[in-house]
Amino acid sequence: MASLQPIRGTHDILAEDHRLYRLVMETAYEIAARYGYQEHSTPIFEFTDVFARTLGDTSDIVTKEMYTFADRNGESLSLRPENTAGICRMFISNGMTQQLPLKVFCRGPMFRYERPQKGRQRQFHQIDAEILGVADPLADIEVIALGAHILEALGLMDRVKLELNTLGDTESRTAYRVQLVEYFNDFRDKLSEDSLIRLKKNPLRILDSKDKGDRVIVEGAPLMSETLNALSEDFFGQVKQGLESVGVEYHIEPHLVRGMDYYCHTAFEFTTDTLGAQGAVLAGGRYDGLIETMGGPRTPGIGWAAGVERLSMMVGDAPEAPRPIVVIPVGGDQESQALIITQRLRKAGFNVNLGFSGNVKKRLNRANKANAVAALLIGEDELAKGVVTLRDMETGEQSEASLSSLEEHLARYR
């Protein structure tokens, strides 16, 4: 039994879910295309280093959630836990520096070894939008506006809230970090165990803690906004202003930080309270130093990722499956004719199903279950007259349709 189950945290995506996922992904893709983003794909696995070096050795994703294994050459490989590192690697590998600014749309499966729960699986799917090569806040504004546009198109805006923060540039963040450590050091005996570790490795993340005790302490912590240098403050100001000018509402969330180390300046997250404990629906930020860290030319970047399963859960209902016209040979002798007609109609652009076996009753029954719009009954009598019987499956009305002009008779079922 164990071997016939899918691996924990993975599942088969059946037809209905696929329709829903496609709706989400296609909507996102089409809108991104309007903004000039083109779809790219990177492999679902990379040298482990691609993720380990970029995500930072403090992130949980790298330290305990990656599927890492040695291939037959002993090379350490990992299934991608997110897409940004891969995109930056693609940018460097393909020498795409001449194509800047580069707007990338991606979609595909990601893998994280986590305990599954609502809105969280070990294999899940993300859509992704990134702009490489634009240091200007206009890029931040565009990328966030794109995210908002997609959420709006999916009808989710009323259940989603945009949280916005800045992490500042390196100078501001370093200064802030010093302040934070100083502040939290006074509460060493009161901080949660996790946060004590964070204090050493990545103090900013204490701000994000859900521990009740921590939260009280965090209340009194100094704010990033107080240590921002002029440049960072100006940058953030432009982002906010730009968002206002295009009508994207946001809420400043001073404690919003990012899990990955490579982020700077703008950090944002569209969150919801409709997905249980999983709040983040579409989240991202600016990562100006990332490509350089990987060994590429100094190239700014900003982007976001969104969980397809999470978006789908919020959208709720899957679109209906396409409704076919069903071709039914009345007897065995008409089967070859039925096949020819079926194929002819398919080539003419109709959605057509040829029932595979059984008498008329069975085939009609199956047509009904397939939610057919119409059935074409092809029997001896019909063929003798050069017609088929066209049955509307909604009304039950039947009429004769001449074989020569079948396409016209069926026009309304297209």
Place this chain on the structure above:
RNA sequence: GUGGCUGUAGCUCAGUCGGUUAGAGCAUCGGCUUGUGGUGCCGAGGGUCGGGGGUUCAAAUCCCCUCAGCCACCCCA
């Protein structure tokens, strides 16, 4: 990695003071209708009671282990 709840037919679920062949609804298949679906009537098939071990004359029911699902912590999309 930690904690709570759950696991009986394809699906949703009954069934536990342990006791003969484990039930229902829906779904499936067949018939009433050998050229006509959706509603009706009749009938049939389908279950290692998640898996393993233990207690017992006897286990779906009690105990232990394990796997999986859900939810939460954690983390994040």
